Amino acid sequence: MVTELPVRIEFALPDGWQAAPPDEVGAPEVAFVAVRPVTPRGGADGFVTNLTIAGEIRDPAVRMATIADESVHRVGNVAESVRVRDRADFGRGDAPGLTQLLDIGLHEGKSLVQCQVYLPIDDVHDQRTVLELVLTCTPDQFDDVVSDFRRFVETVRPAQARS
Template identity: 35%
Template sequence: MPGTLPVPLEIELPQGWESAPPDKVGAPHAAFVALHKASQGQGFTPNITVTGHTIEGSPGLHRLAEESVQRLRENVGAVDIVKRTEVGTSSAPGLVDAPGIVQNLRIQAAVNEQPMELAQSQFILVLENEKQRSELVQIEVALTAKTSQLQDVLEDFQDFVAALRPATQT
C-alpha cells in the first residue's frame, strides 16, 4: 500500500513522464512515483518519488538531509554526498515560505542483482500543516537515475519541483 502525504500537494508531471503505482515499482513508502517513459527498457528507468511524514520538534534541515542519507545507506548501499545546499522560496516558487535543502548523491546500488552507480537529487522541505498549525511535515522529492541518464532528466526534475504547490482547499 503506497504512503500518504500529511499535506496534500498539487503535482504537475513534465512531458514524457507518467505516474506509476508506488507499490508496483518498488517504492512502497512513496506517496507518488513518476517514471521517465523514454528511458524504460534501458536497465534503469529514471524516477521521481514524493514521500512525506509528520516530524517531531524542529529538526534542522541538515539533520533531515543526514537522516535521508542514512536511510539510503541502510536500505540501498553506499552513498556519497556530492553537494548539499539550503534553498529558499525563489528555488521553489510554488511552496511559499517553505525552507528546504537540496542534496545531490551518488549511490552504489544493486539493480536486478547487478551493481549500478545511480545519481539522486533530493529536495527536502519542511511545511506547516495548514489544518494543524503546530504540526510540521517533511516532504522529500527525489529524482533517481543512472549517472549517464542524469543530464537528460535533471531539467524535468527542476520543472517538477518548481511546479509543486500546496493543494487548494475545496
C-alpha cells in the same frame, strides 16, 4: 500499501513522465511515483528513471540537514556506498528547504545518482510536513532529466481548497 501524505499537494509532471502505482514499482513507502521510461540516453541495465514524493510530519525544531542525514543513512543501508556530492539550503524565513545530490554505489559496480529536495509545508494546525521529492537515475541520464526534475519541483505546492 501506498503511503499517504499528511497534507494535500498539487503538482504537474513534465512531458514524458508517467505516474506509476508505488506498490507495483516496488516503492510502497512513498506516496507517489512517476517514471520516465524513455530518456535520450536510454536506460542502463533496465533501470527506469523515476521521481518520488514522500512526506511526514516533523517537529519544526528538526533541522533540514538532520532530515537529509537520515536519508543518507537509509540509502546507505541498502547500497554498497553513498556519498553526498552536494548539499545546499534554499528559501528564507522559518521554513528553509534543502537539496542534496547523492552518488550511490550498487552491487557489481553499478551506480545511481539521486537528487533530493526537502520542502517544508506548515499547516493551520502548527504542524510541519516535510516533503521529500527525489529523482533517481543513472549517472549518464542525469544531465538529460535534471531540468525536468527542477520544473516538477517548482510546481509542487499545497492543494487549494475546493468549494
